[in-house]
Amino acid sequence: MLSMAPRAIVTRPAREAAQWVADLQARGIAACALPLIAIHPVSTPLLLQALHGARQRLPSYRAVMFVSGNAVQYFFDSNLPIALMGQAQTATKTRAWAPGPGTVAALRQAGLPTQHIDAPAADAAQFDSEALWQVVAPQIGPGDRVLIVRGGTTPGAEGGSGREWLSRQIAAAGGTVDFVAAYERGAPQFDADQQALARQAATDGSVWLLSSSEAVAHLAAALPGQHWGQARALATHPRIAQAAQAAGFGSVNECRPAFNEVAASIESLHEH
CATH class of the missing domain: 3.40.50.10090 (Rossmann fold)
Structure with missing residues (x-):
């Protein structure tokens, strides 16, 4: 039972x-x-400045990869309507990349049209950077820029070494990668x-x-x-x-x- x-x-x-x-x-x-991971908005001046700058540069990116639903939530906060992402897509065909269904759901909930989202198929063997790259690799060529939105901890956080692996694939295809922390991760108390x-x-x-x-x-x-x-x-x-x-x-x-x-x-x- x-x-x-x-x-x-x-x-x-x-x-x-x-x-x-x-x-x-x-x-x-x-x-x-x-919960074994505590999530908070970024608070240090350097992280806040970097986040603000990344939001302003959205139209310059070929794609924005969100590592999780939390990345979506904290990147598109009350000070940045989802419409800004839509404007970026209209201007430069910026895509939103998601490693799995949870992130896709968060993007949809934030108001992003499904046709602007790239993610592994629902029946993919894994939901991670490797599976995502199989879908989005044809989008990247020389000169393309990709923004990876993640938590403000170590580079390997939230997905192990997958984010670094993805950045290497983008670089090998001729693209460049920027990282920005949309939130801070820490140990629970x-x-x-x-x-x-x-x-x-x-x-x-x-x-x-x-x-x-x-x-x-x-x-x-x-x-x-x-x-x-x-x-x-x-x-x-x-x-x-x-x-x-x-x-x-x-x-x-x-x-x-x-x-x-x-x-x-x-x-x-x-x-x-």
Whole structure:
């Protein structure tokens, strides 16, 4: 019975986690949110200045790649209507690139027409930079400029080394890449209840839904000394699975980050 499926611990940033929890519960799967990445608007003067400049230069880019739904949300804030992106597209045929369906949904919600968005097919084996490049590579030639909008942490954040890999492909095709931080990512600050939940979920058969290698590192740092040999993880990318294994998770399974496949994988773990 679905009601007996193992509890899912959703570790995405708070805004995304809330929707995943609601959708999993609607399917009959027990789920709760324990965000392992904290998201904030950029606050340092240098990052704010760079973000403002990137917004003003939109018409000069052949494409703008958004690494996530958060990148969309914080780039198109209340001070920059989505119409500005539309103006850029009209002037220079600027495209919006998305690595997966969550980012596509955020772009649509922001008001961007579907015909201006490029992304891997819904049935792609993975939703990442490599899959995206297979779709958009023909767009880039000598002199083309691409803006990558991401979080203000390390270059490998939110997608491992994929963003750097994508920039190398663009450069090899003759294009140039600019990076801009639309938001800041950081480690969560667990309260007592969250710490208790995490420690219990490390041993009670809960399934940790992991969608970022960075999140795995934050979890290990938040619970120093915790043994993860009894913990079960469901990772949405091979790089994330490797991070979970390195952290000591006793059971690590992989699936695509599409909701139906994640839910089916959780149910399958219960059956086995």
